[in-house]
Amino acid sequence: MIGRGDSSAFSFGKAALAAMTIESTASSPTFAQEALLIQESAQLGEATLIPAKLDIVDVGAVERIDYASRLSLLSQQIAANACYLAAGIDADLAKELLIKELAEFDQYIAALRNGDPSLGIIGAEERSKTLKHIDEVEAVWKPFKAAAEAIIAGQDIEKNVALISSTNMTLLERTAILVTDMNAEYANPAELTQANAMVIEIASRQTMLIQRISKDLCGIETGNPTLGTKEDLKKTVELFEVSLTALLNGMPEAGVMVPPTPEILASLQAVSAEWTPIRERLLSVEAMEVIPDEERVKLFEDLDHVGQTMQAVVDKYRTFAKQHL
Template identity: 30%
Template sequence: MNIYSKSLPALVCLVFLMLVTGNSLAATTGAEKPSLAVLIDIAGKQRMLSQKIAKAYFFHGQGIRRDKTRKQLFDSIKEFDRNYEVIRNSVDNQGVQDMLVYIGMAKDELAALAKQPYSKENAALVLDYSETMLEGSQDIVSRLEEMSKLKKEAIVNLAGRQRMLTQRIAKYYIAYQAGFRDHNTVEQLKKAVKEFEEAHAALRKARQNTPEINKELANVERLWKVVAKFYKDVERGGLPVIVLATTDDIMATMNRITHQYVNILGS
């Protein structure tokens, strides 16, 4: 047997490997970027996570459902980081990229604070960083919406923002109970409650609604009636476990509704 016949099997294997690797690389580099509706959903979810992280920090610091809220805190930080990378790698817009740098500094500071023992001083910083992350994430959502010629993705923004408002309401509710009883805390809470109720009324009338979406929105309404009175009477306080559980249920329902709107736009 000559040298060529001996080397033929190895050569065949090498060619096969190159073809497989090449196809794999082509699939990776040729992968389609998320649609605009999906990106608006992801960026909108960042708004929610910015508030959810701070909310979980406060609930955990106050000793309320410590195992659950600790997991929620660190899971939310990880999810925010993952979404951050998706947006960074998917959106070719200088304004968005500049805003991501701004958000990145705030998220890293907040993540570092989450690992430290709870204190009122740290909690005040968490509130500040969560507001920075929210403001930056909202700016990105607005920029993405501007890229849409038909503006049909606005319904995704509206529904997705409800997720954020549930966590923002719970954040300011528990912050008040934790001793942040200034005028701004009460006003921000009341403003978020008002915005949630107005947006919910608009969603109930949306022409894109399917029977399933209407059913889910009715469920949100039922849950909202349970906790709205606590938000609107924050000075009285009490029942933080009910507030935590019900607010998270509303958020999860709004998340499903938002994804249904995304699917409608993609069909």
């Protein structure tokens, strides 16, 4: 289990976290920053700067960044479950999850474009740069979704698995660019601080990495190196480890704050407690020619559970961010 103050994971460390974290600015013409009124002071006979009191409208900054991050998660989750379904591995569960995930991706991308009060996203996106990034995600998403739906229907399995295998990382990259753009647009003192935006992005990315691990395992199991290899698995495990350590301990030089509440710290420690034995099992996969059926099913279930535990951390960060503007 990774503890606070444990720096062992930083041997791979800071460079890896930096590589997966794109810096963003906190400026945006969409939101008013704190204005200053110049008021003449008769007593002092000079101009005095007084903060103007502005009405701040909550348009769901925290939710926009969170749901954009969930698109990244879904890009890997859908690829993993399409692989499992096509290979007949836990096929009933994979099919059920795949149908749900396709609907979620459609809902979230539409919400980021048009708004969705049920998700806490108020009002349509107006910024042309962000709309362009949404367009770029959808351009990859539409054929990707069609391939997944064909696999569900049992049509042209080999062709559609190949399409998903070759485009899932492009979809992940496009969604990551959208997340970074959302961070730059909506992380501002009026609605969301940059420090909170950073940890929400990294914590959300952890849920994506869990799904990428599952996808890597399916690529290994089915002999599909485009989907995942043992080297891919090792790198993904290392990235998850480094980021979890950063969230637990903080990494000020990368803009990652320490856990801001005892509840968030306890939740991260719960993730670490679940993750540590899973990590050892994942690393042992490198030495296996074939993953035993029982171990594969158990890994699938345990990864799903730690992903849920990590999502609970994201939710706690979201709540904290909304309460501490």
